[in-house]
Amino acid sequence: MIDSPDVLAIDIGGTKMAAALIAADGRIERRSQVVTAPVAADAGDELWATLAALLDEVVGDTVPGGIGVGCGGPMNWAHGDVSPLNIPAWRDYPLRRRVEERFPGTTVRLHNDAIAMAVGEHWQGAGRGSRGFLGLVVSTGVGGGLVVDGKVIAGQSGNAGHIGHVVVDPNGPDCACGGRGCLEAIARGPAVVDWAVQNGWQPRSGDSDGRSLLAAATAGHEIALAAFARAGHALGVALASAAHLLELDTVAVGGGLANAGETLLGPARVAFATHTKMPFAARCEIVPAVLGGDAGLVGAAAFIHHSEQYWPGGAD
Amino acid sequence: MIDSPDVLAIDIGGTKMAAALIAADGRIERRSQVVTAPVAADAGDELWATLAALLDEVVGDTVPGGIGVGCGGPMNWAHGDVSPLNIPAWRDYPLRRRVEERFPGTTVRLHNDAIAMAVGEHWQGAGRGSRGFLGLVVSTGVGGGLVVDGKVIAGQSGNAGHIGHVVVDPNGPDCACGGRGCLEAIARGPAVVDWAVQNGWQPRSGDSDGRSLLAAATAGHEIALAAFARAGHALGVALASAAHLLELDTVAVGGGLANAGETLLGPARVAFATHTKMPFAARCEIVPAVLGGDAGLVGAAAFIHHSEQYWPGGAD
Structure with missing residues (x-):
């Protein structure tokens, strides 16, 4: 040995x-x-x-x-x-x-x-050198982690970083956590797909999952695009709240849904800009995570x- | 000397x-x-x-x-x-x-x-011993400070803790910061008074300020009570977001509007409870600041x- x-x-x-x-x-x-x-x-x-x-x-x-x-x-x-x-x-x-x-x-x-994940992206990925960093994963759930003022913030029981349960619409849909209008209730993969189906999207292959929804969006399908835009908007609102609270300068978005790239992040940036005008928050950049799995x-x-x-x- | x-x-x-x-x-x-x-x-x-x-x-x-x-x-x-x-x-x-x-x-x-203010309340006031603390002031504006994991969080330029610009309603009123639906746009003293006046409240003395609105609420005036309840609801929603993100265990509320006591904090706790069900966030207590000026x-x-x-x- x-x-x-x-x-x-x-x-x-x-x-x-x-x-x-x-x-x-x-x-x-x-x-x-x-x-x-x-x-x-x-x-x-x-x-x-x-x-x-x-x-x-x-x-x-x-x-x-x-x-x-x-x-x-x-x-x-x-x-x-x-x-x-x-x-x-x-x-x-x-x-x-x-x-x-x-x-x-x-x-x-x-x-x-x-x-x-957040620590990995801060050390070697999209968050390198950031002084106010949120790494998040948009997938079956929406989770995240924080590195602020040069230190990971974990919270007493390790639950800090729960960006998925920031409230983006107090009258929004019920969330699996028991709350209402959480980011996760709107932006988690299954919720995005459900919304598209409820609004008339029918997958060609019969598989109504995030992958086929993304393919439809890429092909320009209007409802599929609207589904990602709705999720992106919710993401931008939640990030605006987080940026003000923690003076974030960088947010890195990973996870399955982040494969949608600008289809998701574009609307997120628009909503973020609508809700952050003070320079210390507005300068925060929303970028794709780079380390993947x-x-x-x-x-x-x-x-x-x-x-x-x-x-x-x-x-x- | x-x-x-x-x-x-x-x-x-x-x-x-x-x-x-x-x-x-x-x-x-x-x-x-x-x-x-x-x-x-x-x-x-x-x-x-x-x-x-x-x-x-x-x-x-x-x-x-x-x-x-x-x-x-x-x-x-x-x-x-x-x-x-x-x-x-x-x-x-x-x-x-x-x-x-x-x-x-x-x-x-x-x-x-x-x-x-937040540091003072954490060291000697309502936040003593807290591992996830937000001290906030609801007054002409809404500001705050954070002590989490045993350290003050200031942000690179010292702007962390801006709870007043957490988004509580993406379609809410315009905020002086240029954003929309910020907590401050709804819960700052002048906004609370304006809402009451717009909804039919007329101060007896002729002075439409927070002090006379609070007197009216204490006397049971319905519109005055509704004005504080609306501000409290917004406060509870913003605190729910902050509690999830930072695993807060204690929030201390000070500033002029906090003189309303339960008239403001009661509705805040109800909204907070509606939006925080996971134990790590739900256990957070919303209390009055104790050190005053x-x-x-x-x-x-x-x-x-x-x-x-x-x-x-x-x-x-």
Whole structure:
């Protein structure tokens, strides 16, 4: 076994689990992933065995200098237990302890995947050098993470950055969170597709999903374009509120729906400009995230490589 | 002259200028204030002479251990120049340099009064022990400051905390900032009074100001109550957004309009509860600020006494 300065980064989502060795300069040295195969609700250790095999493959004969993990929420990050919404087999699953047992003596840091994504984009992606940064993911849900005044903001229980539940229309649609008029209720992928269907869009292929809606929008379909414009408008309003509150200078938008590019971001910028006129907020730029599926891995590595900035609670 | 561990705190607003000697435990040892007498637009030094006399009176024969200043914005706090909206005689006025010249060798720290107020309430008032705190002032304008994860959040140019320009209704009234549907456009004192007058309220005395509107509400006048309820609703919506984004646990509301107490805060709590259902946000409490007119002085002292937490940029 060879001691390595590289960090083992782990990114766990409902569809895939990825791991990588990441150097101090952010380079991905080695990377692998597996599908998050569904297992029985009581077979959490089976899923862990799959992940453990992936980790062994990635580290090879090296001992990593530390381990960072980003995982879907909810979680109790201070305890290291996870209950990812899309992984029913893990409920209060002691993921951090499992990893620590596998790599004795190595520091393991676990946090929400939205925070890992934002940290990754700030360290190596679209947020580099930003003094007021929000990284967000528009996908099945809408999540985000904040790096402001040079530090990640996590909140006491790690829930800061929940841009998806900023209120964009107090009389808007009900949200799955129980609230009303949240950004997520309007801009999450399934809500965008639902709105298009309710307003008369019929997918050619029969698949009414975000991908086919985007194809329709790209082909100039009016209702499809309006669906993305509505989501973009909601996004712009939420970002205007966030920019005023936190003096954001950069917002990076990733996730499946961000593949719509300007179809989504164009209307977002228009709404943002309507609602931010004071220079300190108006100067904020809304840009696409650039690290794609690697953002969570890169951010998880930063929990170790740059803990003074990126690990909630600070330096070692 | 006697060296003192006390801090000289200064709070400068459009109506009064206050100064105090404040001990390390937050006690106000000595306090004085003068009216901010209007002077000609080119007589900035005249106003300074009035302030300097006040400072001399407060320090007496002691040399303070440091000086903290909270002042109305806008300002360039890094340069120490101020241009308070309500003090036309000071435009890019080198206030920090003037204070430094008066007290050579003493550290002087100057920041926005909204941040000083929030810091004061966090250190010694309604926000004590909070891990996610917003202190806000509802008055002629609506401003605020943030202390999250144990640190004040100021933003690169010191403009973080602008809760007044969180969007509470994208189709709402135009705001003086140039935006639309901002909290401030609905909840600032003059807007609350205007709405009441437009909806048929006629003050008995002839003075249509916040004080007489509050008297009417206290007497049970329906339109007056509705005016405060509308402002409170807007406040609750804005706070719901902020609570999700920053995992706030405590919001302290001060300023002239906060004298309405439950007439304003009751409707704010109802709207907040409608829009925050996830436990991490719903647990946030909306309470009255407790330090009143002293919050800014106490916070300015904390810029020196507890710079590691309360001075943007950190410890000495």
